């Protein structure tokens with residue numbers, strides 16, 4: 053029985069399976085010096101030799117590891133990676149803690165493991181915002197950048213920066229919370245309905261740093277705007293840090309309380325701009341490297357010069373081009389890039405088939421979840437919504453039957469899938485927020501012209 057097994061020997065079984073599934077050099081590099089440290093019934097902590105290995109496994113092998121663990125332990129298990137006596141490799145992992153904290157804490161990932169300062173490519177378009185974000189994350193509440201407001205169009209890295217700040221602050225043991233303005237609003241409504249506004253207030257008041265994404269959402273929502281103003285004041289008066297993002301500068305957000313607006317403008321307001329061609333190429337190069345695909349300089353240049361809208365679209369296009377090349381089994385050439393990207397407009401008939409796996413990957417990345425979450429029985433709001441969105445896109449984009457969709461999503465019945473699909477088909481039309489999310493996912497998949505742009 054699993055109860056009798058120590059983390060050490062559970063992990064040895066996992067290693068046995070992984071060794072069969074992964075090629076030898078990779079296995080040696082990433083797994084050889086790992087060991088099982090702890091298992092609390094839900095979460096399995098793997099000891100690794102360095103922060104670098106932790107980061108790599110977390111970003112690239114987590115779903116594989118969780119699959120094997122879950123199979124061996126006959127239940128859904130999450131994996132965490134913890135440095136087992138290694139040297140910190142992250143320049144910010146200092147101050148009050150060693151780097152031995154898990155890369156993710158608790159049951160849900162607090163911050164998307166991919167969104168770090170290391171993976172955020174610097175360029176003239178983001179210089180000030182990036183520098184301010186690093187400074188603030190290292191010393192929340194102690195700089196003159198309080199609040200810090202970062203604004204910029206969609207797909208330019210706002211969420212990425214907030215998560216990167218979260219990682220840094222968390223490593224230093226600060227109490228930090230990331231919340232979208234929409235989530236804040238929903239929580240507030242629930243708290244008011246259940247007469248728990250005091251609890252709501254104290255949850256936010258106790259933070260060292262609050263990261264609020266997409267505050268343009270407060271526009272026209274008077275009660276939420278007012279409440280947010282109070283939360284803001286509580287934190288600000290105690291010298292705690294607030295960081296916010298918005299798709300436009302505070303002065304251009306219509307219908308928010310004037311006193312909130314003037315508070316927003318009282319710290320540092322900085323922008324993320326469209327990247328220039330060099331930065332676009334750097335971003336593509338970094339992504340290709342991370343994904344282990346070899347793409348030549350002239351191809352990167354071609355993609356970077358074709359796609360100028362935003363960074364998410366840029367990344368999606370690289371996915372697209374690589375998938376296209378695989379589909380037509382052709383060498384990547386600049387001509388092929390043009391063809392693959394033209395196809396996005398629907399002007400060509402040959403479309404690389406999106407797979408359920410690709411879609412699930414893009415969905416969980418957007419919702420900051422893991423594939424295991426989608427397959428699990430979890431029914432919290434975020435997981436349920438992400439699952440329904442996955443159903444919707446898989447049904448739209450693949451030939452999968454209802455039963456097959458049910459299978460890839462953890463063995464759900466065709467009736468459940470039908471229900472989710474019907475619900476989403478309506479909701480996508482009725483909710484601009486949801487349409488924006490779905491649009492984001494299509495962008496990640498390199499199909500950015502399939503939906504009308506979000507408003």
Ligand code: ADP
Nearest residue numbers: 171172173206207208209210211212335363364
């Ligand atoms: P926003 O929140 O502004 O809509 P995101 O933060 O979601 O945008 O970024 C969109 C995508 O682009 C993400 O995959 C993110 O990792 C990537 N990205 C944005 N800016 C950069 C950057 N400077 N370097 C590397 N990747 C970036």
Ligand code: MG
Nearest residue numbers: 210211212265
């Ligand atoms: Mg965002």
